[in-house]
Amino acid sequence: xxxxxxxxxxxxxxxxxxxxxxxxxxxxxxxxxxxxxxxxxxxxxxxxxxxxxxxxxxxxxxxxxxxxxxxxxxxxxxxxxxxxxxxxxxxxxxxxxxxxxxxxxxxxxxxxxxxxxxxxxxxxxxxxxxxxxxxxxxxxxxxxxxxxxxxxxxxxxxxxxxxxxxxxxxxxxxxxxxxxxxxxxxx
Numbered sequence: 001x002x003x004x005x006x007x008x009x010x011x012x013x014x015x016x017x018x019x020x021x022x023x024x025x026x027x028x029x030x031x032x033x034x035x036x037x038x039x040x041x042x043x044x045x046x047x048x049x050x051x052x053x054x055x056x057x058x059x060x061x062x063x064x065x066x067x068x069x070x071x072x073x074x075x076x077x078x079x080x081x082x083x084x085x086x087x088x089x090x091x092x093x094x095x096x097x098x099x100x101x102x103x104x105x106x107x108x109x110x111x112x113x114x115x116x117x118x119x120x121x122x123x124x125x126x127x128x129x130x131x132x133x134x135x136x137x138x139x140x141x142x143x144x145x146x147x148x149x150x151x152x153x154x155x156x157x158x159x160x161x162x163x164x165x166x167x168x169x170x171x172x173x174x175x176x177x178x179x180x181x182x183x184x185x186x187x
Contacts, residue, residue, distance in 0.1 A: 002185050003030045005075040007083035012042025014081040014102065014173055019049045021178035027185075032073050034066065036085055062088055070095070077184055080139060081177070084116060089141045099139040100184065102177050104169045106151055107135040111144030121165040124156065131155050132165060134172045136180045150180045 004022075006015045015033060022029040033046040033053045046053045056066050067090065070078070080087065080101040092099060103111060105120045115123070124132045133153035138146035152175075154168040 001028045001030055002076045003032070003073060004181070004185075005032050005034060005070060005073060005078045006046075007034045007036075007078070007080045007087075008040065008042040009035070009037050009084040010040055010042065010082050012040065012045040012082065013170070014177060015042050016045040016049065017174050018079065018081065018178050018181060019046070019051060022182075023049070025182075027182075029185075032069075032075075034069075036061070036083070042082075058085070061085070067091055067094060077181065079181060086113075086143060087139050092139055092141055097138060100149065100181075101137055101139050101144070101146070102173055103135045103137065103144050104132075104166075104173070105135065106131070106133045106153065107137060107144050107148060111135075113143050115144070118162055118166065121162045121169070125158075125160070125162055125165060128158060129156060132169060134169060134176065136177065149184070150176060152176050 008015050019031055031051045033042065033051055035042055035053055035055050038055050043053050054069055060066050078095055078099040087099065105124065110120045110123050131153045133151055135148055136150040137148045140146040152172045154172055156165055
């Protein structure tokens, strides 16, 4: 049985999509969801799918509590799916080449601290980009600088709103993120 830890901070649409994707496959996958926001909608989505949830705070992330829970679970892969905090370097070292993230832009453009969600899409629109997309990458000690695993693009135009760009990017996330996770589990 493969084991995946999912980290999230918000609504959990990618978390739910990943869980649903694997439920519809023959692979037997165990999930554990870590959430840093006790009000996050992802908690409800995980619970609805019978996935255990660990709620933690910044102290627990940095004092070894989260690390111990992660090591006890023995994950094959750790997936940051809408997790907004910087991942501690000690965890990156302990779980080297096992942590991936999805970013709503074509890195290296529009990455780094503060570049998430609507802020990314607004910057893409303001800079009159002709395309945007997603980047799935390994996590290292710096925001959005780990090795790129996969990218997909979608065209955009100046008539699109930030919300329309977000929807186009989200469709790429839903389609490709579970597939990339599946391929990494098989490699």
